[in-house]
Amino acid sequence: MQIQFREYQKQDFQPLKEIIRETWHYDEFSSPKTSSKLAEVFLSSCLTNYTYSQVAILNDEVVGIILVKDIKAHRCTLYNRYRQIKSILKLYLSSEGRKVSQIFKNVNGIDRQLLSDCQKTYPAELALFAVSSSCQGKGIGKQLFQSALDYMKRRNLKGFYLFTDTSCNYGFYEYQGMIRRCEKEHIFNINGQSAKMNFFIYDYQH
Secondary structure, three states: OOEEEEOOOHHHHHHHHHHHHHHOOHHHOOOHHHHHHHHHHHHHHHOOOOOEEEEEEEOOEEEEEEEEEEOOOOOOOHHHHHHHHHHHHHHHOOHHHHHHHHHHHHHHHHHHHHHHHHOOOOOEEEEEEEEOHHHOOOOHHHHHHHHHHHHHHHOOOOEEEEEEEOOOOOHHHHHOOOEEEEEEEEEEEEOOEEEEEEEEEEEEEO
16 A cells, blocks of 8 residues: 655645545435536635645545645645635536525634634634545544644644534544634525534644
8 A cells, every 4th residue: 555645736636635525424415517617616625725735645646635724824826725715616507507506605604603613713724635535544544633743843832723513524523632622503405405514613722
């Protein structure tokens, strides 16, 4: 098993998009075409929001990513901002895309509320963390997470936060010593179905 780690490169976008699509179960509430566009919006948005990246490669295949934002040092590149805007416009071209984009708006609103409820100021954010389901349990996530901690230690960033929810393996963060600070329940109506989810903010102090 050959695992390598390196910084994010533009050619990683497509395989990472598929990992995100699978991890957040986009195909369960939209057509394949829309779920692909939704994953593109999510990933391109995350890529406007980082100062450190590490991608995991297993046998020449991209299998995971972690992004960290040093909040004070963060500057978004024009390329990443352009890609984000382009992906949002593509999603808005269909009525289904416009409908599911409301979910994004709701989640962003919930995240902002959680951060506000926390009443804490953090120097860093863990902006994205995803590992392909086929590779979970191989220690790849743990190595990516450790690389993020090492980066923050080098930058003297004393603490960070992340958003997660019940659709993810949030127990991983507790196992890594993170503390759940705030929680919020939300009921989504998707394709006539009601889905209840809990959203969390976790933090970590060095």
